[in-house]
Amino acid sequence: IAEACGSRRVRYRVTAHQPPAAESIAGSTAASVFEAARAALLPEGYPGSVRPEYLRFQVYDTIQAACSYLRAILSTGAILKASGVGEAAASPMAAAVAWVLRDGFGMCGSLLFASLVGVGFDENVKEWRLFADLINDVGLTLNMLAPMAGERFFLVAALGSTCTSICGMVAGATRASITAHFALSGNLADVSAKEGAQETAVTLVGLLVGSYLFAPLVGESAPAVWTAFALLTALHVYANWQGVGCLALLWLNRHRAVLASRDWAASAAPPSDAPPEALSPAALSRLERPWGPFLSSLQGPRLGARLPHLCASAEDVCALRDAFAGERYWLRLDPAGRAHVMLSAAADGEDALRALLHSALCAGASGGAAGSGGAVPLLAAERRAIEQSRARAEAAWPKFSSALLEAGWEAAALRNPPLGWRFTCE
Structure with a gap:
């Protein structure tokens, strides 16, 4: 009988009427x-x-963390030197008060930022993760520049502290979603604990490298300090770009849903006879760009449009109500072909995805909606086009939702439906 536990190997010899005896133990130091x-x-x-x-x-996360730690040594040294540490004429109390106020401004800035954009962290995890590291680069750079600011030293240092505080808050929020994504077998606590262990190991290595190799090598030379800081910043940006780019998240946000629905609609268009397949999470992740959600909000389907954007009269309201009977959304295209979608108060993530599929199937068409109110009256031809596109979307939905699930997506629905304007018919 042989047993194994990691690299340890034990073989037992089993003899009749005798207890098992260990015959050999293998495994190098x-x-x-x-x-x-x-x-x-x-x-x-x-x-x-x-x-x-x-x-x-x-x-890649380890590489970027090491770069951040080494740059923090340089930026902290610059701040301390500008605060008068090491100078006989400097007041320790004044330096301590300035340091505390600087951190206080940073905390207030991070609280304000969280109150403004906290809802978006769950929807665009990858983009906010990259933002956190880029804003950290900005904060560390401001800390490096603060000693050169003269009388504006405190203002620049406070802005740098605000940026680094925002980084910590955003990185912590997105880290929770990323950790949950990695935990494949209900081992969220274990994955989180091991990530903490990895961060501790990187910090210890950075402490040794920074204290005994990096700091003496760079020394007090300003050109050497700035050269090292610039190289580490470039490596930090590259590592973050590669790390975020490799994430294949399994849930659909608005941007991923737009990409998936457009690709599927193009595959389903004639003369294709084969059953269309949906993009897998891994394939779609290669199409994502950090600026994608921003462009989707400007150019893609507009979820959460208001009544004046779609309807110019009571007749238009009745026409759309009849055309979308049984649905929890109304949709109309503007002259540029952009879909404007009104969501009902009862609409959920599946309804939002149905609307995005409908808009993808309308590619190349146009209508009389308006992005800022003042919609053109709904004519008979456009009404017929809306009814026909709605029928195509209704027939395509079962195939599209099945294709998404077969491709590996966790659900055929937006994970976080938009929170904007909703309508009810009274």
Whole structure:
């Protein structure tokens, strides 16, 4: 009988009427050390207990964390030097008060930012994760520039502290969603704990490298300090771009839903006879761009439009009500072909996705909606076009939703339906 636990191997010789006796034990010291490190830093059951892109993301995350730690040494040194640390004439109390006020402004800024955009963290996790690291770059750069600001030192330092505080808040919020995505077998706590262990390990390595290699190498030379800071910032941006880009999230936000519905509608268009397939999460992740949600909000289907955007008269209201009877959304195109969608108060994520599919099937058409009110009256030809497109969307929905589930998406619905204007028919 042979037993194994990681790199440890034990073979037992079983003899009649005798207790099992260990015959041999295999496993080198190096293998044992590797196994101990693996157990401390990787989730139990790796790689089967996490998503396929877990290791790649963590490698890039480790690189960016190390870059941030080393740059923090440089920026903190610049702030301390500008505060008078090390100078005989400097007042310790004045430096301490300035430091506390700087941190206080940073905390207030992060609270204000969270109150303004907190809802968007769940919808656009990848984009906000990248934003967090970029705003951290801005904050560290401001800290480096603060000593050169003269009388405006405190203002620049406070802005830098605000940026780094916003980074910590946004990174923590998005990290929760990313960790939940990686936890494949109900091991959210284990994955979170191992990420904390990885951060601790990176901090310890950064402490040693920064104290004994990096700081003496850079020294007090301003050109050397700025060169090192610029190189680390470039590496930090690259690592974050690659890390966020490899994430294949399994839920649909508005941007991913627009990409998926447009691709499926194009595949389903004549002369194609084959059953169209939906983009998988991995395939769609390669099409995503950090600025995609912003462009979708400006150019893509407009979810949460208001009545004046779609209807010019009571007759238009009745026509749309009849055309979309049984649906929880109304849709009309503007002259540029952009869909404007009114969602009912009862509409959920599935209804929002149905509206996006409907808008994708209307590609190339146009109508009389208006983005800022003043819609053109709904004529008979446009009404017939709306009724025909609604019938196509209704017939296509079962195929589209099935294709999404077969492609690996967790649900055929938007995970976070928009919270804007909703309508009810009284």
